[in-house]
Amino acid sequence: MGLDAIAVPTASELLARMAGRRVVVVGDVMIDEWIWGKVSRISPEAPVPVVSVTSHSFTLGGAGNVANNLRALGATVAFVGAIGQDAEGERARALFAEIGVDTQGIIVLGDRPTTRKTRVVAHNQQVVRADWESTAPLSTADRATAVARVVDAVADADAVVLSDYGKGFLSREIVEAALGCPLVIADPKPENVAIFAGVNCVAPNVSEAARATGIAIVDGASLELAGRTLLNRLGCRDVIITRGEAGMSLFGRDGERADIPSVARSVFDVSGAGDTVVAVLTLALAARMPIETAMQLANFAAGAVVEKLGTATASPAEIIALLEDDGNRT
Numbered sequence: 159m160g161l162d163a164i165a166v167p168t169a170s171e172l173l174a175r176m177a178g179r180r181v182v183v184v185g186d187v188m189i190d191e192w193i194w195g196k197v198s199r200i201s202p203e204a205p206v207p208v209v210s211v212t213s214h215s216f217t218l219g220g221a222g223n224v225a226n227n228l229r230a231l232g233a234t235v236a237f238v239g240a241i242g243q244d245a246e247g248e249r250a251r252a253l254f255a256e257i258g259v260d261t262q263g264i265i266v267l268g269d270r271p272t273t274r275k276t277r278v279v280a281h282n283q284q285v286v287r288a289d290w291e292s293t294a295p296l297s298t299a300d301r302a303t304a305v306a307r308v309v310d311a312v313a314d315a316d317a318v319v320l321s322d323y324g325k326g327f328l329s330r331e332i333v334e335a336a337l338g339c340p341l342v343i344a345d346p347k348p349e350n351v352a353i354f355a356g357v358n359c360v361a362p363n364v365s366e367a368a369r370a371t372g373i374a375i376v377d378g379a380s381l382e383l384a385g386r387t388l389l390n391r392l393g394c395r396d397v398i399i400t401r402g403e404a405g406m407s408l409f410g411r412d413g414e415r416a417d418i419p420s421v422a423r424s425v426f427d428v429s430g431a432g433d434t435v436v437a438v439l440t441l442a443l444a445a446r447m448p449i450e451t452a453m454q455l456a457n458f459a460a461g462a463v464v465e466k467l468g469t470a471t472a473s474p475a476e477i478i479a480l481l482e483d484d485g486n487r488t
């Protein structure tokens with residue numbers, strides 16, 4: 159079953175209603191470091207290419223990318239998460255400040271590095287990736303501090319996004335603190351899915367939903383079973399399973415059920431599309447739209463993002479443009 163298309167004027171109105179909502183993002187922030195260059199020879203030191211660097215940049219990844227997507231839609235955003243006591247931690251703080259995200263909820267941990275993924279890309283092809291990270295759970299004292307930051311941050315928020323990248327920040331205590339907010343959306347990692355019991359909506363991708371439930375998703379019936387299993391196990395209002403090129407599917411507590419196809423016209427870079435989906439779902443639900451409408455908007459926003467190389471955010475204008483174009487095609 160599909161859903162009725164959203165008319166363009168309605169969409170602009172809906173997007174305007176989403177701007178200005180106050181959202182707290184809680185989760186694993188990371189720095190994506192990009193080293194771009196050209197290869198013209200093999201190293202004399204080892205059988206590897208020598209990349210001659212032409213440009214070097216840093217972007218916010220993981221939960222930081224969710225914050226970035228929320229800002230692109232005009233939300234007021236506060237971030238709660240952990241960084242290390244290092245230069246990359248300061249860089250994360252500065253990148254958040256640049257996009258106008260409140261960083262008072264960030265805690266600095268002496269026992270781990272700021273998560274960083276360094277990619278070396280030559281001729282548009284990734285040559286190697288290096289990760290700095292610790293996935294150990296936080297110490298008891300740090301967990302207490304983190305919980306206090308969440309309690310403070312959610313006090314005047316319309317919604318909370320829990321963005322789990324499996325780096326150890328999110329725990330059941332943090333989720334319970336977040337549940338002080340009336341609207342909580344989670345993008346879970348399968349190993350940790352149980353900690354998200356009681357949130358309003360979870361939005362895993364297919365492989366995460368399969369691993370979280372132990373159900374191999376191979377057809378409509380197994381997809382349905384996995385969706386319903388998550389719904390029952392977590393006691394949430396809605397489960398949305400994102401399915402990459404196949405779009406996304408909704409399973410609601412009162413039997414709501416919908417499948418919508420993806421809408422991208424050309425696909426350049428699918429990374430981060432899941433972050434866009436949770437950001438839009440959150441703002442749409444915070445603006446009290448029906449889940450089916452929220453899902454439609456999220457799907458168009460994700461479509462706009464996968465059409466772009468690099469920056470993984472969608473502006474209201476880009477979402478509207480894709481909606482208009484989709485209307486003209488059908």
Ligand SMILES: Nc1ncnc2c1ncn2[C@@H]1O[C@H](COP(=O)(O)OP(=O)(O)OP(=O)(O)O)[C@@H](O)[C@H]1O
Nearest residue numbers: 363400401402403405420422429430431432433460
């Ligand atoms: N190849 C694609 N073609 C068209 N749309 C896509 C494609 N991949 C993703 N999308 C859009 O993005 C949404 C989310 O994608 P996906 O299910 O891959 O999330 P994800 O795996 O969590 O992404 P990521 O972890 O990279 O952020 C999809 O529901 C769809 O709307």
Ligand SMILES: [Mg+2]
Nearest residue numbers: 345363432433
């Ligand atoms: Mg994802």
